[in-house]
Each structure stands twice: as C-alpha cells, then as structure tokens.
Amino acid sequence: MIVALDAMGGDNAPDVNVEGAIEAIRETDDIEVILVGNKDVLTEKLHARLHMKDMATKATANMLDSKRITIRHSSEVVEMNEAATLALRKKKDSSIRVAVDLVKSGEANAVVSAGHSGVAMTTALLYLGKLSGVDRPAIGVVMPTLNGRFLLIDSGANVDCKPVNLLQFAYMGSAYVKTVFAEKSPRIGMISIGEEDTKGNELTKEAFKLLKDSNLNFVGNIEGKDVFFDTADVVVCDGFIGNTVLKLSEGLSDVFMKMLKRELSSLWFGKLSYLLLRPAIRNFKKLMNYEEYGGAPLLGIDGTCIISHGRSTAKAIRNAIKVANKLAKNNLHKQISEELSSINCSSINGKELLNVNCKYKEKEFVKG
Amino acid sequence: MIVALDAMGGDNAPDVNVEGAIEAIRETDDIEVILVGNKDVLTEKLHARLHMKDMATKATANMLDSKRITIRHSSEVVEMNEAATLALRKKKDSSIRVAVDLVKSGEANAVVSAGHSGVAMTTALLYLGKLSGVDRPAIGVVMPTLNGRFLLIDSGANVDCKPVNLLQFAYMGSAYVKTVFAEKSPRIGMISIGEEDTKGNELTKEAFKLLKDSNLNFVGNIEGKDVFFDTADVVVCDGFIGNTVLKLSEGLSDVFMKMLKRELSSLWFGKLSYLLLRPAIRNFKKLMNYEEYGGAPLLGIDGTCIISHGRSTAKAIRNAIKVANKLAKNNLHKQISEELSSINCSSINGKELLNVNCKYKEKEFVKG
Numbered sequence: 001m002i003v004a005l006d007a008m009g010g011d012n013a014p015d016v017n018v019e020g021a022i023e024a025i026r027e028t029d030d031i032e033v034i035l036v037g038n039k040d041v042l043t044e045k046l047h048a049r050l051h052m053k054d055m056a057t058k059a060t061a062n063m064l065d066s067k068r069i070t071i072r073h074s075s076e077v078v079e080m081n082e083a084a085t086l087a088l089r090k091k092k093d094s095s096i097r098v099a100v101d102l103v104k105s106g107e108a109n110a111v112v113s114a115g116h117s118g119v120a121m122t123t124a125l126l127y128l129g130k131l132s133g134v135d136r137p138a139i140g141v142v143m144p145t146l147n148g149r150f151l152l153i154d155s156g157a158n159v160d161c162k163p164v165n166l167l168q169f170a171y172m173g174s175a176y177v178k179t180v181f182a183e184k185s186p187r188i189g190m191i192s193i194g195e196e197d198t199k200g201n202e203l204t205k206e207a208f209k210l211l212k213d214s215n216l217n218f219v220g221n222i223e224g225k226d227v228f229f230d231t232a233d234v235v236v237c238d239g240f241i242g243n244t245v246l247k248l249s250e251g252l253s254d255v256f257m258k259m260l261k262r263e264l265s266s267l268w269f270g271k272l273s274y275l276l277l278r279p280a281i282r283n284f285k286k287l288m289n290y291e292e293y294g295g296a297p298l299l300g301i302d303g304t305c306i307i308s309h310g311r312s313t314a315k316a317i318r319n320a321i322k323v324a325n326k327l328a329k330n331n332l333h334k335q336i337s338e339e340l341s342s343i344n345c346s347s348i349n350g351k352e353l354l355n356v357n358c359k360y361k362e363k364e365f366v367k368g
Numbered sequence: 369m370i371v372a373l374d375a376m377g378g379d380n381a382p383d384v385n386v387e388g389a390i391e392a393i394r395e396t397d398d399i400e401v402i403l404v405g406n407k408d409v410l411t412e413k414l415h416a417r418l419h420m421k422d423m424a425t426k427a428t429a430n431m432l433d434s435k436r437i438t439i440r441h442s443s444e445v446v447e448m449n450e451a452a453t454l455a456l457r458k459k460k461d462s463s464i465r466v467a468v469d470l471v472k473s474g475e476a477n478a479v480v481s482a483g484h485s486g487v488a489m490t491t492a493l494l495y496l497g498k499l500s501g502v503d504r505p506a507i508g509v510v511m512p513t514l515n516g517r518f519l520l521i522d523s524g525a526n527v528d529c530k531p532v533n534l535l536q537f538a539y540m541g542s543a544y545v546k547t548v549f550a551e552k553s554p555r556i557g558m559i560s561i562g563e564e565d566t567k568g569n570e571l572t573k574e575a576f577k578l579l580k581d582s583n584l585n586f587v588g589n590i591e592g593k594d595v596f597f598d599t600a601d602v603v604v605c606d607g608f609i610g611n612t613v614l615k616l617s618e619g620l621s622d623v624f625m626k627m628l629k630r631e632l633s634s635l636w637f638g639k640l641s642y643l644l645l646r647p648a649i650r651n652f653k654k655l656m657n658y659e660e661y662g663g664a665p666l667l668g669i670d671g672t673c674i675i676s677h678g679r680s681t682a683k684a685i686r687n688a689i690k691v692a693n694k695l696a697k698n699n700l701h702k703q704i705s706e707e708l709s710s711i712n713c714s715s716i717n718g719k720e721l722l723n724v725n726c727k728y729k730e731k732e733f734v735k736g
Contacts, residue, residue, distance in 0.1 A: 146623050159570075223619075224612045225622070228620060241609065244592045244609060245612065247591045247592030252624075253620070255596040
C-alpha cells in the first residue's frame, strides 16, 4: 500500500516523520511512503540521513532507488496553534491538504498526519467524504486491558452527540474489530455510570435503547471501573467522554509510575529494586504508551486516514504508517460501509429512530 | 458532634456499620453516634460485640455506659436494588429517613449512609432542603494527586447539567477546600478536552465564561492527563463525567496493581521482589483506596450528609463518621451559604447568566 505522510505535521516534524517513514519501510516489504511537504527541506533531511554512517544508510539509499520513499512538494504548513477555519480556507497547498488529495486521486491508499488534528480531520472529511449511513465520523483508539484490548470510539472528534451518533459509532467499531482483530461478533459496550438500563444521562439512556434494539452484540452499560477488565471489544461514548477517558488513563499511568518510583526510593533497597523492576515497569509503560499504537483512525470517512499525536516520535509515526497500511489493505472503510448497510431495520424500533432524528435510518426504515 | 448513622444501609450492613461506629468513637473523643435501624438486631450486634474477648470489649461497654453510642429504632430498610421513587414514597420509617429526620430535628449534627445512594441523596435533599443559591446539590469526592489532593465535584449526583450548575459546584467546592484544607484561595479548574477557552462541549464552553467572569480563582480548563498533577484544588465537571473519572481511576489503579504483579511474577526473582515491595505497594494502594476517604459529602444541602460506598467496610464507615464530624464541626454548609451569597454580581456578566437560565443569579443581579 502507498501511504501519504504529512511530513510537516507534528511537534517534531519533519525529522521524526522522515525517520518514522524510513523505519516503517525498512521493517516491512509492502509499504511505500510519499513524504508530503517542502521539497528542499525533505530532500535535505533524506540526504542527511544518507550520509549518516550507520547501518540504515544503505537501506535508505535502496529505498530511494526503489522509489519506496518519494517526495511530493507542498508549499504551506498548518501550524499547531492555527485557527482551523482560517487554515482550511487559506492554505490550499498545505502538506495535509496535498496528502489527502493524493488519497482522493488514488495515488495513495491512506494518509497519516500528526499535525493540527482538527484541520487534518476536517480536510479528510471534506475531500474524501463521509460513508453513506454516517452522520459523523469518529476517532477510534485501541486501548489495552488486563488481557487484551478494546476500541474506544469516539475518542474526541465529536464533543456533543445525539443517540444515533453513538449507534453509528458502535457499527463502525464493530466493523473495525471484525476486520482488524478478526473477532466474529465483537462485544459492544457503552460507558455509563451504572450497569442498569436506567442508569446514565439523557444521551446514553436513549442510545441504550437503540443499541439494545440493534443487531449488534450489545453487552450493555460499562462503568469506568470495568473498561480495563476485558468487558467489551468496542466501548462507545461521546467524544468528550472518550477524550477524557483517553487522557485520564495517560495521566494516571504516568502518576502511578511516579508514585511507585517515589515509594521505592523510600526503601533502603529502593534503588536496587527499581533496577530489578525496570523490565516490568518498561512492559507496563509500553502497554500504556500511545507510541505503540501510533495513531488513531478517523472512522466513517470514505478512505483511510490516521490521526497521530502531535507529540509523535519517529516510533509513533512508524507505527501509524503500519496501521494505515493494515487498514487500507483490509479495506476497512468498505467493511464499515457494508456493516452500516446491513443494519436490519425491521429489528430496530422505527419510532425510536425517528425520535432521535436519524435521517438515514428513517429513510431505510421507510424503504424496508 | 452527634452523627446519625444509617446502620442498615450498605452491602455489609449492619455488621460493618456497628463496627465502624465503635471504631470511630474509640479513636476520637468528640463523636457520639446514633445507630439508626432495627432495635433488636442492633442491640444484639452491640451485645455480641460486648461479649467478644478482645481489647475493644471494655471500650465498647464504656461507650454504651457513657451514651456515646445509642440506638434509634426504625422499622424499615431501603434495599440496594429498590426503585428510588417507590422507596421514597412508601418507606416512611426507613433507617435513612429516620437518620435524616434526626438531623432535621437537631438531635444529630450529621447523617452518614452507605445505603441506596439515590434514596439517601433525595431524602437529605427533601427533608434538609437546599441552601439558598443552589439549584442542584452535588457530591464532592477528595482524590489523591502526586503531591496532594483535589475535590472532584460533581462526582455523580447530576448527570445532565447546565453551565450555571457547574458555576455553583465551583463555589461549593471552593468553600469546602477553604474550610477543610484551609486553603485561602482554592484553584478552580474544569475538566475539558483542551486547555484553551474554546475547547470543550457546549456545556463547558458556556461554563468557562461564567467561571472566568466570577470572583473565583479560576485556573481554566484541565485535561484528564493533568488532573493528578496538582493543577487545581477543585475540579469541576458534570456528574456523568465526574462519576466516570472516579470509577475509571478505581479501575485503572486496580488493573495497574494486577499488571505489576503479573510482570513481577514473570521475573525469576519476582516473588521475592513482590515481598520486598509490599510496603511500597500497600502505601500506593492506600492512596487510591476509597476506604481511606470514607465517604463523600452531598454539598449544597442545608446540613451535613455523607454518602458512602455501598461496599463500605468498617474502616470506610469509621472514616465517613470522622469526615461527617469534621464537616459538621466546621459548619461547612454555613460556609457554602456564605460563599454563594458573597458572589460579586457586578463582576459577572449578567447577560451570560440570563442566557443560561440562572434564576438566583438573575435575581441577585437585578438587586445589585
């Protein structure tokens, strides 16, 4: 697959982007990367890489020779703190816009950006378009659990949702888990403040009814304390909750490590035990580390787009490119489209759907 | 202070309730407890306690002699899975209702319940009443941080909030921190998905304006990843978010301990190091353990009411009674009332307040 990488996006761009692309190509044999950004800057970075006297130099030269890594010029960059609306209107030749256009024109199969996430999402949405049956695309993030993982959707694209949005997130998440993790019947849960049907806020109580009446494998409400104990494969929530869950987990695991280190240093054998424990701590960190996951797909658009953390390292970019490759290869957006079109309307309570103002469902329901 | 304890409320009632009351009295010299519940059952439990041949027996006898522990009969109990509305209407002589009535009549200074939290909150609200200036009472939970603590408000009483509710939570939380932790100018933060003013959902964006225009020490939006790093003394959010934060933290610390244990056991010196590390791990657990905090105050009502975890142990009940004693002694509800009445209306943008349908503010603003 050919991945268009927004080589100018992210706090550490373009260095980590170039390095991440080289690593991704070196570690696989089916990925090509188009670095999108300032041609002079990127050429210089690649050449500097070629002149480094390390083991990777020859491999990089091979990549360039084989055209597995190429450069596509763009004259503008969207800065991280820029107003999204302005950037979208003014910067027609930004690296993210050109990268998305490569997917639109079919020159690339997927796009990866660690730049301004609002601009990246909107650009992908505007130029690749939404899948039929999707009101709002959402970000899915794979999170670790005690013995596995779950997809958290929406992780931050939509801060104010309607019940039907959550239902659509569930279908998109289900398609993701079927495709990427080969689960036949993904368990769908929804974050709420109690397990009972009646617990929750207005949004989740209405969404509960829709999910219960759907043909998904809905396992009910899940409380915050249970999400990390393998209770569901897809955890649905609005983007405000999802983003809070994501960032809280990041902060808590960070504070845990610091507290543990402090507790250890108060013991007389503290330093020794920290050394002994380092492998265990490293494994835990790895589990909670966004770099390992690389990036999160924007689900519900007609194409493959990976949104990476602004603070992405080369490792994170490398993994994001790999994820993009996997999703594009599996045609995830087509799977989502199919999943949504396969909704058995007669098994869903039409009245409920009308109540929550679900246009596409309404239409399908009338048709059926 | 005299604490009315709902002795029949909670998963492990009445045993842990009786034991917790005895412990609280033994460890302090200014607390009296009225055990509210079935007289025969409670008398039997207390007597059984007297016949235990441990060190506490004599102390318990002394408590009974000195009337520091007494029993008030109530003929009914609200079960944990009961429908709240029905229980409130039908069970006029429930232990929680009788306990609240003791505060209302002035026979007790505070009430503690680990029973059905919805019923406990509503009973306290109905019979003790709201403070003037409060639209919705909220639950405040003290949470640990790397080097201190913060009050999370609302932790679950109100799942759907208006901006003005968050403003009131901020004032209530500010009064709590001033009174209980003796902070002169508590830092108020609000959970959102980005630090900038413009980040958030409809609710938080409106609430941001109110908080910014208030006379509180508002430090702005706080992301989930920063709440545990001493960024604020009071963290404001709606009850759905608050409850999710609370339960997610519980779940994550649990999974963290399990992962660490597993990682350790995979090392050849794993068992040994786990033994060596036990004190450090115990300290860490203590920090994240709800038992230590005992219970959470329902803030905004005209009296002192502590809501404890349904799974409360004797230790949790003991600590809840101590917290109740402290808050009642400090007259926290009077402090909150004062804090709310001290709002400098001229420093708040009146138009904003009218927009968000803030009755009491509107009135005060017109007055001012």
